[in-house]
Amino acid sequence: MSGRVVRPDRDGLRRAVELLRRDSVVAFPTETVYGLGAHAFSAAAVAEVYRLKNRPSWNPLIVHVPSVPAARSLAADWPAVADELAARFWPGPLTLVVRRAPHLGDVGRTAAGTIAIRIPAHEVALNLLKASGLPLAAPSANRSESVSPTTARHVVQSLPDVPLVLDGGPCAWGIESTVLDVTSSPLRLLRPGALGLRALRDAAGPIALPDHDFGDDAARSSPGMSRRHYAPRAAVVLARNAGDRTLTGPVGTLAYEGADGPNREVLSADPREYAADLYAALHRLDDAGVATIVVQEPPDTEDWLAIRDRLRRAAAAPVDHAHN
Ligand code: TXA
Ligand code: MG
Numbered sequence: 001m002s003g004r005v006v007r008p009d010r011d012g013l014r015r016a017v018e019l020l021r022r023d024s025v026v027a028f029p030t031e032t033v034y035g036l037g038a039h040a041f042s043a044a045a046v047a048e049v050y051r052l053k054n055r056p057s058w059n060p061l062i063v064h065v066p067s068v069p070a071a072r073s074l075a076a077d078w079p080a081v082a083d084e085l086a087a088r089f090w091p092g093p094l095t096l097v098v099r100r101a102p103h104l105g106d107v108g109r110t111a112a113g114t115i116a117i118r119i120p121a122h123e124v125a126l127n128l129l130k131a132s133g134l135p136l137a138a139p140s141a142n143r144s145e146s147v148s149p150t151t152a153r154h155v156v157q158s159l160p161d162v163p164l165v166l167d168g169g170p171c172a173w174g175i176e177s178t179v180l181d182v183t184s185s186p187l188r189l190l191r192p193g194a195l196g197l198r199a200l201r202d203a204a205g206p207i208a209l210p211d212h213d214f215g216d217d218a219a220r221s222s223p224g225m226s227r228r229h230y231a232p233r234a235a236v237v238l239a240r241n242a243g244d245r246t247l248t249g250p251v252g253t254l255a256y257e258g259a260d261g262p263n264r265e266v267l268s269a270d271p272r273e274y275a276a277d278l279y280a281a282l283h284r285l286d287d288a289g290v291a292t293i294v295v296q297e298p299p300d301t302e303d304w305l306a307i308r309d310r311l312r313r314a315a316a317a318p319v320d321h322a323h324n
Contacts, residue, residue, distance in 0.1 A: 004156070004162065004163060004164050004165055005152045005153075005155075005156060005165045005167050006164065006165070006166060006167065007166075007167060008028075008029075008124040008127070008128075008166040008167065008168055012166055013127055013128060013131050013166070014131075015164060016028065016128055016131075016132070016164055016166055017128070017131050017132045019163055019164055020037065020038065020039055020045070020128075020132045020134055020136070021039075021132065021134075023038075023039060023042045023044040023045040023048070024038075024045065024048065024163055025037060025038045025045065025048050025049055025052060025162065025163060026038075026128070026163065026164045026165075026166065027141040027149075027152075027155045027159070027162050027164065027165040027166065028124055028125055028128050028138070028165075028166045028168070029122055029124050029125065029152075029166065029167070029168030029169070029171060030064075030120040030121075030122045030125045030138070030171065031091075031092070031093060031120060031121040031122045031125075031171060031172045031173050031194075032093045032120075032171060032173045032174070032175060032176050032177050032193070032194050033140045033141075033148040033149055033150055033171055033173075033174070033175070033176055033279070034140065034141040034148075034149040034150065034151075034152070034154070034155050034165070034171065035064065035120075035125070035136075035138030035139065035140060035141055036049055036052065036053060036138060036139055036140070036141035036155075036159070036162070037064070037128065037136040037137070037138040038136065038137050038138070039132075039134045039135075039136070039137075040061070040063045040107070040108060040134070040135040040136060040137035041104060041105060041107045041108065041135065042107065043106075043107045045137075046061065046107055046108060046137055049061065049137060049139065052159055052161060052162065053139060053141075053142070053143055053144050053159070054143055054144045055139065055144040056144065059144075060108060060110045060115075060116065061108060061116075061137035061138070061139050062095050062116045062117070062118060062137065062138060062139065062177070062179075063108070063115060063116065063117050063118075063135050063136070063137050064117075064118060064119070064120055064125065064129060064135065064136045064137075064138050065117060065118075065119055065129065065135050066119065066126055066129040066130050067119065068083075068086050068087075068090065068119070070135065071086065071090075071096075071117045071119065073101065074098075074100065074101055074104065074115055074117055074135065075098040075099060075100065075101055075115065075117070076098075076099040076100060076101050076102060076113075077098070077099055078098060079098070079182055079183075081182055081187065081204050082096055082098060082182050084203060084204065085180070085182070085200075085203055085204055086119075088203045089195060089199075089203070090118070090119040090121075091119040091120055091121035091122075091126065092118075092119070092120075092121045092195065093118075093121070093173055093176075093177040093178060093193060093194035093195045094118060094177055094178050094180065094193075094195045094200075095116050095117065095118040095177045095178065095179045095180065095191075095193075096116070096117055096118065096180055096182050097114050097115070097116045097117075097179065097180065097181040097182065097183060097190060098114065098115060098117065098182055098183060099113060099114055099115075099183055100113055100114055100115035101115075108137065114181070114183060116179060118177055122168060122171075123168075124166055124168040128166065140176060141155045141158070141159060141162065141165075142154070142155070142158040142159065143158050143159065145228055145229055145230075145231055146158055146230075146231060146232070146233075147230055147231065147232050147279050147282045147283060147286075147314075148175075148176060148230065148279050149279070150170055150171040150174045150276075150279045150280050151169070151170050151171075151280065152165045152166075152167035152168075154279070154280075154283055157283070170280070171276075172276065173194040173272075173275065173276060174275050174276035174277060174278060174279055174280070175193060175194050175275040175276075175278065175279070175306055175307070175310065176191065176193045176194065177191075177193045177194055177195065178191065178192060178193035178194060178195040178196075178200065178306070179191035179193065180200065180207070184208075186205070186206045186207060186208045187200075187204055187205075187206075187207050187208065188207070188208045188210075189207050189208065189209050189210065190210075191309075192305040192306035192309050193306050194275065194306065196302070196303065196305075196306075197302055197305065198302065227313065227316045228313060228314075228316040229310075229313040229314070229316075230279075230310045230313050230314045231313070231314045231316075232282040232283070232285065232286045232293065232314065233286045234252065234285060234286055234290050234291055234292055234293045235248065235291065235292045235293070236292075236293050236295060236311070236314040236315040237292060237293070237294050237295065237315060238294075238295050238297055238311065238312070238315050239294055239295060239296050239297060240297065241315075242294050247292045247294070248291040248292050249290075249291055249292065250263060250289065250290045250291055250292075251263070251290060251291070251292045251293075251294060252264065252265070252285040252288065252290030252292065252293045252294070253265070253293070253294050253295075253296070254267070254281055254282070254285065254293055254294070254295045254296065255267070255295075255296040256268065256269045256274055256296060256298055257269060257296070263285065263288055263290050265281040265284060265285060267281060271298070271303045271304050271307060274298065274304075274307060275306065275307055278307060278310065282314070295311055295314075295315065297311065298311075
């Protein structure tokens, strides 16, 4: 693999910190997916993230920090529920949207005056945060709209110009963090993700879900929830729609039952295990050269919420972002 993929040992971390201090970017593993890290409050560093990812400028970045006090220092207020959730789930795959501290300046400022923060549960990510001493903005380390990376190799495939990747092996969760807005009551789910709703409700009470289907309207409150996202190169078609379409071959299949076969990926029927392998399976089908992926949709239950969300977005037709 490329020389830019390095072990996260002392030397690898030193190189990563040097790049971050020079306002460059570094990809690193988290427990969810690989992130493309940059000094969160450096205009040059953040601009480089948007350029490399080809990310639309309206979509704000999550800031990663190593501790709860570091998180609080970025917030204008820190509600009691944020403390409870942080105590229960951090480090871990939960991103909290809070009101942004006024002293932070303009870089990364959102119209709503909020900031999204999390403490990642990965030793390499935490080592990098501590060694650099910087809050790290880190969106998933892939081109905008494409499948998030769960290995170092996926990062290099999607972002061939990335200066450095710390290789921490495959990500344990394999799906992005759950994004929760704690500025309102009831709390609002902005993006379903690795941390399930049941666990969140147990800790924090009722949670409002977006009105309908995380569609285009929801994109207003959570800018990153645009309709098409997480898409492989192949066209993704949900099985229930496959009959109405002329499918371009070769056709691959993504299922959760039955046996593996040529161009047929069968993932676990357990949602946590399914999520852990989903993006890798989409990458494998792309690498196999299929033109269409027909997806057996998992059950319509809350346990599958985040996965069904990603599959629907992967299946959405390409949109023209010129108006955004
Ligand atoms: O698991 C994860 O969250 C990964 C790893 C690397 O930490 N990161 C990630 O980042 O998925 P990204 O940029 O791909 O997704 C961040 C999501 C987007 O949907 C974005 O719109 C939303 O969080 N977001 C960021 N700041 C926000 C804010 N102030 N208010 C509402 N949504 C925000
Ligand atoms: Mg992403």
